Amino acid sequence: xxxxxxxxxxxxxxxxxxxxxxxxxxxxxxxxxxxxxxxxxxxxxxxxxxxxxxxxxxxxxxxxxxxxxxxxxxxxxxxxxxxxxxxxxxxxxxxxxxxxxxxxxxxxxxxxxxxxxxxxxxxxxxxxxxxxxxxxxxxxxxxxxxxxxxxxxxxxxxxxxxxxxxxxxxxxxx
Ligand SMILES: NC(=O)c1ccc[n+]([C@@H]2O[C@H](COP(=O)([O-])OP(=O)(O)OC[C@H]3O[C@@H](n4cnc5c(N)ncnc54)[C@H](OP(=O)(O)O)[C@@H]3O)[C@@H](O)[C@H]2O)c1
Numbered sequence: 001x002x003x004x005x006x007x008x009x010x011x012x013x014x015x016x017x018x019x020x021x022x023x024x025x026x027x028x029x030x031x032x033x034x035x036x037x038x039x040x041x042x043x044x045x046x047x048x049x050x051x052x053x054x055x056x057x058x059x060x061x062x063x064x065x066x067x068x069x070x071x072x073x074x075x076x077x078x079x080x081x082x083x084x085x086x087x088x089x090x091x092x093x094x095x096x097x098x099x100x101x102x103x104x105x106x107x108x109x110x111x112x113x114x115x116x117x118x119x120x121x122x123x124x125x126x127x128x129x130x131x132x133x134x135x136x137x138x139x140x141x142x143x144x145x146x147x148x149x150x151x152x153x154x155x156x157x158x159x160x161x162x163x164x165x166x167x168x169x170x171x172x173x174x
Contacts (some may be wrong), residue, residue, distance in 0.1 A: 006093035007100045008047075008086075011040055013123035013164075014138045020107055025136030027057075030164055031157040033123050036102075040121060045101045046080075047089050051110035053077065054107050067092070067101070069109050074131070086113050107136035114139050120146065120169045123154070127162035147172045 008095075013033055014020055021027070043063040048056065050070040057077075067089045075128030076082060083089050093101045103113040111156055120141070146169040154164045 003094050003097045005090055006045070007118045008090065008113060009100055009119040009121060010103045010113055010117050011037060011121045012108055012110065012133060012138050013037075013125065014106055015125045018138045018140075019129055019131055020105065020136045020138055021112075022129065022131055022136075027129040028104070028125060028127070028162070030125070030154065030161060031125075032154045033164055033166075035125070036154065036166060040100050043098075045093055045098050045111060047083075047086065047091075047101050047103040047109065048058045049106050052104060052106040052109065053080075067117065068172065069112065083113050086116050090116060107138065113137045114141060118171050121166065122169070123164050123166050125162050125164045143167075145172055 012020060013026075013028075013030070015028075019027075026110055042066070045065045045067060047067050047069065051064060053068045060079050064079070066077065067083045068080055069084075069086070070082050071084065073082065073084065081092075083092070089101055103109060103117070105161050122138075139157075148167060149170050150168040152166050154166060
């Protein structure tokens with residue numbers, strides 16, 4: 001039987017303006033969102049841009065398979081593989097019969113991955129953070145192309161934390 005293309009899921013956290021990070025990095029600290037991210041990505045193939053991979057390098061363990069999107073060939077990360085396109089990631093996942101690849105950003109990589117995405121797991125933080133030069137945003141998506149499958153409010157680690165909801169959207173099939 002021919003193997004099936006893996007599902008591509010985008011996972012991200014953003015503020016009310018869909019800010020992902022500013023020049024200082026990610027401006028919030030939400031332990032329950034970090035736990036949710038760890039839980040969703042555990043043991044999976046991940047797709048990351050070169051910059052996000054470098055930021056998260058210490059975080060990976062032997063259970064992760066990071067695929068690092070980069071236009072420069074001729075280098076290999078110490079964990080995972082460099083890839084030149086989202087299509088290449090999906091073809092590799094299909095050949096390995098991986099059920100799901102999770103795109104963990106950053107902004108440029110979400111832009112490249114969104115047209116191929118089947119699912120989005122988004123943490124929506126009910127707060128706005130300072131942006132400024134170097135701010136990066138999650139790309140706009142067409143709400144008509146997506147159906148809400150699940151929604152939950154994250155517990156707060158501290159009463160001063162903003163409210164944050166996790167929504168799961170699936171691409172609507174015609
Ligand atoms: N809030 C969140 O959920 C979240 C999640 C992830 C990251 N972030 C934040 O996002 C920021 C990084 O985002 P970013 O957009 O600057 O960088 P990025 O997407 O992590 O990495 C950008 C790099 O990836 C490669 N790349 C991207 N698209 C490509 C394509 N279509 N084809 C080939 N290579 C491609 C290029 O590498 P080369 O230069 O090697 O060609 C590019 O320079 C960080 O501040 C991080 O903290 C936030």
